[in-house]
Amino acid sequence: MSYADQVFIDMCRDIIENGCSTEGEKVRPQWEDGTFAYTVKKFGVVNRYDLTKEFPAITLRRTGIKSAFDEILWIWQKKSNNIRDLNSHIWDEWADGDGSIGKAYGYQLGVKHEYKEGMMDQVDRVLYDLENNPYSRRIMTNIYVHQDLHEMALYPCAYSMTFNVTKKPDSPRLTLNAVLNQRSQDVLAANNWNVCQYALLLMMFAQVSGMEAGELLHVIADAHIYDRHIPLVKELISRETHDAPVVRLNPEIRSFYDFTVDDLSVENYVTGPQIKNIPIAV
Ligand SMILES: Nc1nc(=O)c2c([nH]1)NC[C@@H]1CN(c3ccc(C(=O)N[C@@H](CCC(=O)O)C(=O)O)cc3)CN21
Numbered sequence: 001m002s003y004a005d006q007v008f009i010d011m012c013r014d015i016i017e018n019g020c021s022t023e024g025e026k027v028r029p030q031w032e033d034g035t036f037a038y039t040v041k042k043f044g045v046v047n048r049y050d051l052t053k054e055f056p057a058i059t060l061r062r063t064g065i066k067s068a069f070d071e072i073l074w075i076w077q078k079k080s081n082n083i084r085d086l087n088s089h090i091w092d093e094w095a096d097g098d099g100s101i102g103k104a105y106g107y108q109l110g111v112k113h114e115y116k117e118g119m120m121d122q123v124d125r126v127l128y129d130l131e132n133n134p135y136s137r138r139i140m141t142n143i144y145v146h147q148d149l150h151e152m153a154l155y156p157c158a159y160s161m162t163f164n165v166t167k168k169p170d171s172p173r174l175t176l177n178a179v180l181n182q183r184s185q186d187v188l189a190a191n192n193w194n195v196c197q198y199a200l201l202l203m204m205f206a207q208v209s210g211m212e213a214g215e216l217l218h219v220i221a222d223a224h225i226y227d228r229h230i231p232l233v234k235e236l237i238s239r240e241t242h243d244a245p246v247v248r249l250n251p252e253i254r255s256f257y258d259f260t261v262d263d264l265s266v267e268n269y270v271t272g273p274q275i276k277n278i279p280i281a282v
Protein backbone atom coordinates (compact mmCIF):
# COMPACT_ATOMS: atom_id res chain seq x y z
CA MET A 1 0.00 0.00 0.00
CA SER A 2 1.33 3.48 -0.80
CA TYR A 3 1.63 5.87 2.12
CA ALA A 4 -0.89 8.15 0.34
CA ASP A 5 -3.39 5.25 0.18
CA GLN A 6 -3.17 4.88 3.96
CA VAL A 7 -3.69 8.60 4.53
CA PHE A 8 -6.58 8.70 2.04
CA ILE A 9 -8.36 5.67 3.50
CA ASP A 10 -8.02 6.96 7.09
CA MET A 11 -9.26 10.42 6.09
CA CYS A 12 -12.29 9.08 4.20
CA ARG A 13 -13.24 6.73 7.06
CA ASP A 14 -12.95 9.57 9.55
CA ILE A 15 -15.13 11.88 7.42
CA ILE A 16 -17.81 9.21 6.86
CA GLU A 17 -17.85 7.98 10.49
CA ASN A 18 -17.29 11.23 12.39
CA GLY A 19 -18.10 14.02 9.93
CA CYS A 20 -21.02 16.43 10.03
CA SER A 21 -23.67 16.56 7.31
CA THR A 22 -24.80 19.76 5.55
CA GLU A 23 -28.05 18.08 4.37
CA GLY A 24 -30.93 20.57 4.38
CA GLU A 25 -28.65 23.54 5.16
CA LYS A 26 -28.06 26.51 2.87
CA VAL A 27 -25.25 25.40 0.51
CA ARG A 28 -23.85 26.91 -2.72
CA PRO A 29 -22.95 24.05 -5.12
CA GLN A 30 -25.45 22.12 -7.22
CA TRP A 31 -25.47 18.96 -9.30
CA GLU A 32 -25.98 19.14 -13.04
CA ASP A 33 -29.72 18.46 -12.57
CA GLY A 34 -30.08 21.50 -10.29
CA THR A 35 -30.41 19.69 -6.94
CA PHE A 36 -28.22 20.95 -4.10
CA ALA A 37 -24.94 19.13 -3.55
CA TYR A 38 -24.70 18.40 0.19
CA THR A 39 -21.61 16.99 1.87
CA VAL A 40 -20.35 15.10 4.89
CA LYS A 41 -17.39 17.09 6.16
CA LYS A 42 -14.61 17.31 8.72
CA PHE A 43 -13.09 20.56 9.84
CA GLY A 44 -9.31 20.75 10.04
CA VAL A 45 -7.76 17.75 8.31
CA VAL A 46 -3.95 17.83 8.32
CA ASN A 47 -1.92 15.35 6.25
CA ARG A 48 1.89 15.11 5.99
CA TYR A 49 3.77 13.52 3.09
CA ASP A 50 7.53 12.87 3.11
CA LEU A 51 8.70 13.14 -0.49
CA THR A 52 12.13 11.72 0.38
CA LYS A 53 10.38 8.39 1.04
CA GLU A 54 7.92 8.05 -1.89
CA PHE A 55 5.70 10.01 -4.24
CA PRO A 56 2.28 10.66 -2.60
CA ALA A 57 -0.01 9.08 -5.22
CA ILE A 58 -2.89 6.81 -4.24
CA THR A 59 -3.17 3.46 -6.02
CA LEU A 60 -6.82 2.71 -5.18
CA ARG A 61 -7.62 4.38 -8.51
CA ARG A 62 -5.42 6.18 -10.98
CA THR A 63 -4.69 9.84 -10.31
CA GLY A 64 -4.09 11.61 -13.63
CA ILE A 65 -0.60 12.68 -12.58
CA LYS A 66 0.25 14.03 -16.05
CA SER A 67 -2.99 16.08 -16.25
CA ALA A 68 -2.47 17.28 -12.69
CA PHE A 69 1.08 18.36 -13.65
CA ASP A 70 -0.30 20.14 -16.72
CA GLU A 71 -2.76 22.07 -14.52
CA ILE A 72 -0.06 23.09 -12.02
CA LEU A 73 2.10 24.36 -14.92
CA TRP A 74 -0.96 26.23 -16.23
CA ILE A 75 -1.38 28.02 -12.90
CA TRP A 76 2.19 28.48 -11.64
CA GLN A 77 4.32 28.61 -14.78
CA LYS A 78 2.06 29.88 -17.56
CA LYS A 79 0.18 31.97 -14.97
CA SER A 80 -2.85 31.62 -17.21
CA ASN A 81 -6.52 31.93 -16.35
CA ASN A 82 -7.68 30.77 -19.77
CA ILE A 83 -8.76 27.17 -20.37
CA ARG A 84 -7.37 27.36 -23.92
CA ASP A 85 -3.89 27.09 -22.34
CA LEU A 86 -4.91 23.95 -20.41
CA ASN A 87 -4.88 20.48 -21.98
CA SER A 88 -7.65 18.93 -19.80
CA HIS A 89 -11.32 19.92 -19.60
CA ILE A 90 -11.66 20.06 -15.82
CA TRP A 91 -12.23 23.84 -15.74
CA ASP A 92 -14.66 24.04 -18.70
CA GLU A 93 -17.77 24.52 -16.52
CA TRP A 94 -16.27 27.61 -14.86
CA ALA A 95 -15.00 29.40 -17.98
CA ASP A 96 -16.76 32.22 -19.84
CA GLY A 97 -17.24 32.45 -23.62
CA ASP A 98 -13.63 33.57 -24.08
CA GLY A 99 -12.27 30.69 -21.98
CA SER A 100 -11.44 32.84 -18.95
CA ILE A 101 -12.03 31.78 -15.32
CA GLY A 102 -11.62 35.40 -14.22
CA LYS A 103 -9.03 36.83 -11.83
CA ALA A 104 -8.39 33.44 -10.20
CA TYR A 105 -5.39 31.10 -9.81
CA GLY A 106 -2.85 31.81 -12.60
CA TYR A 107 -4.03 35.40 -13.00
CA GLN A 108 -3.10 36.21 -9.38
CA LEU A 109 0.29 34.50 -9.62
CA GLY A 110 1.15 36.69 -12.63
CA VAL A 111 0.35 40.02 -10.93
CA LYS A 112 3.56 41.96 -10.25
CA HIS A 113 4.08 43.57 -6.86
CA GLU A 114 6.63 46.11 -5.68
CA TYR A 115 9.41 44.81 -3.41
CA LYS A 116 12.65 46.42 -2.24
CA GLU A 117 14.43 44.39 -4.95
CA GLY A 118 12.04 45.58 -7.68
CA MET A 119 8.82 44.46 -9.35
CA MET A 120 8.13 40.70 -9.16
CA ASP A 121 5.15 38.37 -9.23
CA GLN A 122 4.61 35.91 -6.37
CA VAL A 123 6.24 32.97 -8.19
CA ASP A 124 9.39 34.90 -9.03
CA ARG A 125 9.49 36.26 -5.47
CA VAL A 126 9.59 32.66 -4.14
CA LEU A 127 12.28 31.61 -6.64
CA TYR A 128 14.33 34.73 -5.78
CA ASP A 129 14.16 34.04 -2.04
CA LEU A 130 14.97 30.34 -2.42
CA GLU A 131 18.12 31.37 -4.26
CA ASN A 132 19.15 34.40 -2.23
CA ASN A 133 17.60 33.99 1.19
CA PRO A 134 16.66 30.33 1.74
CA TYR A 135 16.36 30.62 5.52
CA SER A 136 13.79 33.40 5.24
CA ARG A 137 10.54 32.66 7.05
CA ARG A 138 8.67 34.90 4.63
CA ILE A 139 8.64 32.68 1.53
CA MET A 140 4.96 32.31 0.72
CA THR A 141 2.25 32.88 -1.85
CA ASN A 142 -1.40 33.80 -1.37
CA ILE A 143 -3.95 33.98 -4.16
CA TYR A 144 -7.01 34.59 -1.97
CA VAL A 145 -7.20 38.24 -2.96
CA HIS A 146 -10.35 39.74 -1.47
CA GLN A 147 -10.56 42.76 -3.73
CA ASP A 148 -10.72 40.49 -6.81
CA LEU A 149 -13.02 37.74 -5.50
CA HIS A 150 -16.05 39.20 -7.28
CA GLU A 151 -14.25 38.65 -10.61
CA MET A 152 -13.41 34.96 -10.00
CA ALA A 153 -15.59 32.17 -11.44
CA LEU A 154 -14.71 30.05 -8.37
CA TYR A 155 -12.85 31.28 -5.29
CA PRO A 156 -9.40 29.66 -4.95
CA CYS A 157 -9.54 26.42 -2.92
CA ALA A 158 -5.83 25.62 -2.61
CA TYR A 159 -4.84 29.23 -1.96
CA SER A 160 -1.49 29.45 -0.22
CA MET A 161 1.92 27.81 -0.18
CA THR A 162 4.46 28.53 2.56
CA PHE A 163 7.98 27.29 1.79
CA ASN A 164 10.45 26.43 4.54
CA VAL A 165 14.04 25.26 4.21
CA THR A 166 15.75 22.83 6.59
CA LYS A 167 19.14 21.10 6.67
CA LYS A 168 19.96 17.49 7.49
CA PRO A 169 23.16 17.09 9.59
CA ASP A 170 25.19 15.18 7.00
CA SER A 171 23.64 16.26 3.73
CA PRO A 172 25.34 18.83 1.50
CA ARG A 173 21.96 19.84 0.05
CA LEU A 174 19.27 21.86 1.78
CA THR A 175 15.77 20.43 2.04
CA LEU A 176 12.73 22.33 0.74
CA ASN A 177 9.44 21.74 2.59
CA ALA A 178 6.05 23.39 2.14
CA VAL A 179 2.66 23.91 3.73
CA LEU A 180 -0.29 23.88 1.33
CA ASN A 181 -3.27 25.69 2.78
CA GLN A 182 -6.60 24.70 1.32
CA ARG A 183 -9.92 26.15 2.49
CA SER A 184 -12.15 23.58 0.76
CA GLN A 185 -11.49 20.07 -0.58
CA ASP A 186 -13.66 17.78 -2.71
CA VAL A 187 -12.03 14.62 -1.35
CA LEU A 188 -13.04 12.17 -4.07
CA ALA A 189 -12.55 14.36 -7.15
CA ALA A 190 -9.51 16.35 -6.17
CA ASN A 191 -7.73 15.37 -2.94
CA ASN A 192 -5.03 13.21 -4.45
CA TRP A 193 -5.06 15.36 -7.56
CA ASN A 194 -4.13 18.42 -5.45
CA VAL A 195 -1.61 16.47 -3.34
CA CYS A 196 0.22 15.18 -6.44
CA GLN A 197 0.17 18.66 -7.98
CA TYR A 198 1.73 20.43 -5.03
CA ALA A 199 4.22 17.59 -4.49
CA LEU A 200 5.33 18.15 -8.09
CA LEU A 201 5.52 21.91 -7.56
CA LEU A 202 7.70 21.33 -4.49
CA MET A 203 9.91 18.95 -6.51
CA MET A 204 10.29 21.51 -9.32
CA PHE A 205 11.14 24.37 -6.97
CA ALA A 206 13.59 22.17 -5.03
CA GLN A 207 15.32 21.03 -8.21
CA VAL A 208 15.83 24.48 -9.71
CA SER A 209 17.06 25.77 -6.33
CA GLY A 210 19.59 22.92 -5.89
CA MET A 211 17.65 21.47 -2.95
CA GLU A 212 16.04 18.16 -2.06
CA ALA A 213 12.20 17.99 -1.86
CA GLY A 214 11.24 17.22 1.75
CA GLU A 215 7.84 17.30 3.41
CA LEU A 216 4.51 18.54 2.08
CA LEU A 217 2.08 19.46 4.83
CA HIS A 218 -1.51 19.69 3.55
CA VAL A 219 -3.84 21.67 5.79
CA ILE A 220 -7.51 21.44 4.80
CA ALA A 221 -10.12 23.57 6.57
CA ASP A 222 -13.23 21.85 5.09
CA ALA A 223 -12.54 18.30 3.86
CA HIS A 224 -15.80 17.01 2.37
CA ILE A 225 -17.34 14.09 0.54
CA TYR A 226 -20.35 15.03 -1.61
CA ASP A 227 -23.56 13.04 -1.03
CA ARG A 228 -23.45 11.39 -4.48
CA HIS A 229 -19.79 10.42 -3.87
CA ILE A 230 -20.35 8.52 -0.60
CA PRO A 231 -21.09 5.11 -2.17
CA LEU A 232 -18.22 5.60 -4.63
CA VAL A 233 -15.80 6.40 -1.80
CA LYS A 234 -16.98 3.41 0.27
CA GLU A 235 -16.26 1.09 -2.64
CA LEU A 236 -12.96 2.84 -3.44
CA ILE A 237 -11.45 2.49 0.04
CA SER A 238 -12.32 -1.21 0.19
CA ARG A 239 -10.09 -1.99 -2.80
CA GLU A 240 -6.70 -3.65 -2.79
CA THR A 241 -3.71 -1.32 -2.89
CA HIS A 242 -0.25 -1.32 -4.45
CA ASP A 243 3.15 0.29 -3.91
CA ALA A 244 3.61 3.97 -4.76
CA PRO A 245 4.72 4.76 -8.33
CA VAL A 246 8.16 6.14 -9.10
CA VAL A 247 7.72 9.73 -10.24
CA ARG A 248 10.67 11.72 -11.54
CA LEU A 249 11.35 15.07 -13.16
CA ASN A 250 13.95 15.48 -15.91
CA PRO A 251 17.05 16.27 -13.80
CA GLU A 252 18.54 18.41 -16.56
CA ILE A 253 16.00 21.21 -16.17
CA ARG A 254 17.60 24.17 -14.36
CA SER A 255 14.94 26.87 -14.77
CA PHE A 256 11.37 26.54 -13.48
CA TYR A 257 10.09 28.05 -16.74
CA ASP A 258 11.67 25.29 -18.84
CA PHE A 259 9.59 22.39 -17.44
CA THR A 260 7.06 20.86 -19.84
CA VAL A 261 4.72 17.88 -19.37
CA ASP A 262 7.32 15.74 -21.17
CA ASP A 263 9.76 16.30 -18.29
CA LEU A 264 7.61 14.17 -15.97
CA SER A 265 8.01 10.41 -15.86
CA VAL A 266 5.64 8.08 -14.02
CA GLU A 267 6.76 4.46 -13.67
CA ASN A 268 5.34 1.36 -12.00
CA TYR A 269 1.96 2.96 -11.38
CA VAL A 270 -0.25 -0.04 -10.72
CA THR A 271 -3.78 0.98 -9.69
CA GLY A 272 -7.34 -0.18 -9.27
CA PRO A 273 -9.83 0.62 -12.05
CA GLN A 274 -10.83 4.22 -12.76
CA ILE A 275 -14.20 5.40 -11.46
CA LYS A 276 -15.76 6.63 -14.67
CA ASN A 277 -17.68 9.92 -14.83
CA ILE A 278 -17.42 11.10 -11.22
CA PRO A 279 -20.17 13.74 -10.97
CA ILE A 280 -18.70 17.18 -10.21
CA ALA A 281 -20.72 19.67 -8.17
CA VAL A 282 -20.73 23.10 -9.80
N1 LIG B 1 -16.91 20.28 -6.91
C1 LIG B 1 -15.70 20.56 -7.41
N2 LIG B 1 -14.70 19.70 -7.16
C2 LIG B 1 -13.46 19.96 -7.65
O1 LIG B 1 -12.56 19.13 -7.41
C3 LIG B 1 -13.24 21.16 -8.39
C4 LIG B 1 -14.31 22.02 -8.63
N3 LIG B 1 -15.53 21.70 -8.13
N4 LIG B 1 -14.16 23.14 -9.39
C5 LIG B 1 -12.93 23.47 -10.02
C6 LIG B 1 -11.91 22.43 -10.03
C7 LIG B 1 -11.89 21.45 -11.14
N5 LIG B 1 -11.26 20.31 -10.50
C8 LIG B 1 -11.32 19.02 -10.98
C9 LIG B 1 -12.40 18.63 -11.72
C10 LIG B 1 -12.46 17.35 -12.24
C11 LIG B 1 -11.43 16.48 -12.00
C12 LIG B 1 -11.52 15.13 -12.63
O2 LIG B 1 -12.54 14.73 -13.14
N6 LIG B 1 -10.47 14.37 -12.66
C13 LIG B 1 -10.45 13.08 -13.29
C14 LIG B 1 -9.24 12.94 -14.17
C15 LIG B 1 -9.16 13.97 -15.21
C16 LIG B 1 -7.92 13.81 -16.09
O3 LIG B 1 -7.04 12.96 -15.81
O4 LIG B 1 -7.84 14.55 -17.09
C17 LIG B 1 -10.42 12.00 -12.23
O5 LIG B 1 -10.71 10.84 -12.56
O6 LIG B 1 -10.10 12.33 -11.08
C18 LIG B 1 -10.33 16.87 -11.25
C19 LIG B 1 -10.28 18.15 -10.73
C20 LIG B 1 -10.96 20.60 -9.15
N7 LIG B 1 -11.98 21.55 -8.88
Ligand SMILES: O=c1ccn([C@H]2C[C@H](O)[C@@H](COP(=O)(O)O)O2)c(=O)[nH]1
Nearest residue numbers: 028155157158184185186190191194
Ligand atom coordinates in the same frame (compact mmCIF):
# COMPACT_ATOMS: atom_id res chain seq x y z
O1 LIG C 1 -8.22 22.55 -6.60
C1 LIG C 1 -9.40 22.39 -6.19
C2 LIG C 1 -10.44 23.20 -6.64
C3 LIG C 1 -11.69 22.99 -6.16
N1 LIG C 1 -11.95 22.03 -5.24
C4 LIG C 1 -13.35 21.84 -4.77
C5 LIG C 1 -13.64 22.08 -3.32
C6 LIG C 1 -15.15 22.36 -3.34
O2 LIG C 1 -15.86 21.12 -3.39
C7 LIG C 1 -15.35 23.09 -4.65
C8 LIG C 1 -15.40 24.60 -4.47
O3 LIG C 1 -16.57 25.00 -3.82
P1 LIG C 1 -16.58 26.16 -2.69
O4 LIG C 1 -18.03 26.31 -2.34
O5 LIG C 1 -16.02 27.40 -3.31
O6 LIG C 1 -15.76 25.67 -1.53
O7 LIG C 1 -14.23 22.74 -5.45
C9 LIG C 1 -10.94 21.20 -4.80
O8 LIG C 1 -11.14 20.28 -3.99
N2 LIG C 1 -9.68 21.42 -5.28
